[in-house]
Amino acid sequence: MSKILLLSSGLKHAQEFTAPLLKRLEVYLSTQLDCVDVRNISTFDERTFFEYDQVVFIFMTAMDTIPSSTLEIFQKLESQKKPQTQIYTLIACDEYETEKCDLSERIVESWCKNEHLQYMGSLKVGSILLIMKGPSKFVISSYIKKFVELIVKKEKASLKVSCLTEKGFLKKANRYWDKQIKKTKKAKNK
Amino acid sequence: MTKENDKYTIKEEGKRGIEMKNLVITDKDISTKFFKNSVVVNLNNIHYSSCTGGLECLRCEGACYFQDDMSLISQWMNDCQLIIYVTRVKYGCFDIPFKKMLERLVVNREPYYTMIEGESCHLGISQLQKKLLVIGYGEATLEEKEIFKDLLDASTLGFSYSSVDAYFCEEYELEEVLHTFGGIDHV
Secondary structure, eight states: OOEEEEEEOSOTTTHHHHHHHHHHHHHHHHHHOSEEEEEETTTOOGGGGGGOSEEEEEEEOBTTBOOHHHHHHHHHHHTSOOOSOEEEEEEEOSSSOGGGGHHHHHHHHHHHHHTTOEEEEEEEEOOHHHHTTSTHHHHHHHHHHHHHHHHHTTOOEEEEEOOSOHHHHHHHHHHHHHHHHHHHHHHHHO | OOSTTHHHHHHHHHHHTOOOOEEEEESSOOOGGGOTTEEEEEGGGSOOOOOOOSOHHHHTTTOOSOOSHHHHHHHHHHHOSEEEEEEEEETTEEOHHHHHHHHGGGGGEEEEEEEETTEEEEEESOOOOEEEEEEEESOOOHHHHHHHHHHHHHHHTTSOEEEEEEEEEOGGGHHHHHHHHTTGGGO
């Protein structure tokens, strides 16, 4: 039976955006496996990394690429002895195109190559600020289920999901920021 | 800007409001004699907090929660015409101190999305034409260099860069490479 670590490695407050995805991933994995650990950048202990058969890094991109908090974890793990752990990633970006996550994935792949770890693929999620707010959350749930099945079967993953249309994304996303800015202004004026 | 009193000079220059022309940002101690017409910011000598990634600054029209040296540097980034990065390249990405600095530059982006070249992106607040030169040092494979170049292209989308150039060298060659580039900030 595999022992799996779900590691939320994004920037401190960016973890809030990926938290619903992490929760679903944890729930779906727990129904199939007995040992699923969830850690984040402050609770992760690099000395325990070798205990896991599979590790899933979950993060939102920062300035178009992998966040520094994930790079810090990579640095900590450089000095550790590691078995042939399988690495998966769940990468989210705020833009519509899931291709914006590609660079981060290539960096993780490059790290895995250097550290002789087995990179097993990813689930890329676009429009992360909106995707869990509308009906698209049901679509994403099915993608997470598919991702979980691949992890459990120890198969390669290459999944991507975003808002339904680009036009819809632009409209909703810009309205989202309008609302956020107005809300902040209102709170400041109080 | 001297290595001994970076913090002092950053504040002083900010107060005087000097016209920014060129900016060199480095994560390694380098001789300032190579860049006589630039302000050289050594990341080892300034104080800046890590971005928390909550995008709070985008909600507050670019006002970052942290008040540190990055407040001024992010402003300089908008105002200068030539930016030179001297950074270690690791796994095809900027090394941690440099990446942390770049993450703080989210304040220089608009919150709204725009389509450019068929891609959604955030526009930069400053649309001043500028040039970016990146000198990446360290042991990087060909593949990592490719990733790094693609990363530069991606990060400049939405900003008005007339040119983005990247040069790579080993760490021991850096002094020599900087010597070759010496005076480039005069052009």
